[in-house]
Amino acid sequence: MSVDFETILDKEIDSILTTNTLETALVDLNINLHTGKPHRNPHYPTPPPHGFGLPSPPKYVHSGTVRNLTDQTVHCTVHYCGHYVEDAQHLETVESNLEPRIGKLHFYEKKFLHRPEASFENRKRIYKITVRRSNAAIMELNEPFENVDRPKAIWEFWIKKGKILSLDPRKDQDLKEEKQKA
Known part of the structure; x- marks a missing residue:
């Protein structure tokens, strides 16, 4: 057997x-x-x-444009950081007063060395946009920004009456709809 x-x-x-x-x-x-x-x-x-x-890829914005679509002058600040917001060594801001309806602030890619002995540069990311109106009201938009699905080198933020919009300038349909509403 x-x-x-x-x-x-x-x-x-x-x-x-x-x-x-x-x-x-x-x-x-x-x-x-x-x-x-x-x-x-x-x-x-x-x-x-x-x-x-x-x-998933990081959802960062590295550069772009802020547009003022309101009827009043606003003061806009774009806040950059290195790897972490808590790392004060690599924090940086870009500021400008934006005229009503036509004001633009272009913010460009910034680079930094993580360590002094590093052989390559890292890109800073935008972590916050602050808008101060003439009546002292403050609006903020923090990351993660809406519609960002991967690192972006070209991005647009539109300041409207009660909010800040986060838009991809390469999607024509969204821009056409928003420009018609503006």
């Missing part, structure tokens, strides 16, 4: 090994398993789509 059991076990092992080798033989290494399409370059396969255990 033990002979029959060993024979059965040997046959099962052989069938498992045969099916595994057949399955691996049917896999084409030039096809991306996630999309079913050929790799752009088989030596450097396409990464899996986002969401497979990968962290």
Whole structure:
């Protein structure tokens, strides 16, 4: 009886090994398993789509424009920080008075060295926009900014009567709708 059991076990092992080798033989290494399409370059396969255990990209704004769409002059301050807001060493601000309806403040990318011995520069990010109206009312917009889904080098903030809007200038439809409302 033990002979029959060993024979059965040997046959099962052989069938498992045969099916595994057949399955691996049917896999084409030039096809991306996630999309079913050929790799752009088989030596450097396409990464899996986002969401497979990968962290999401940071939602930072590095540069852009603030526009005043109100009927009064406002004082606008754009606040930059390094890696952390608590790191006072890399805090920086850009300020300007913006005229009614036509005032613009362009804020540019700023860089910093995390350590003096570092061999590369990091980009500062915008963490807050502060607007002070002529009647001393203050509005603030803090990160994470609305509509930002990854690091942005070109971004727009529009100052309106009761709020500050965060808009992507590359999406024409949103800008057309907002300009019609303004």
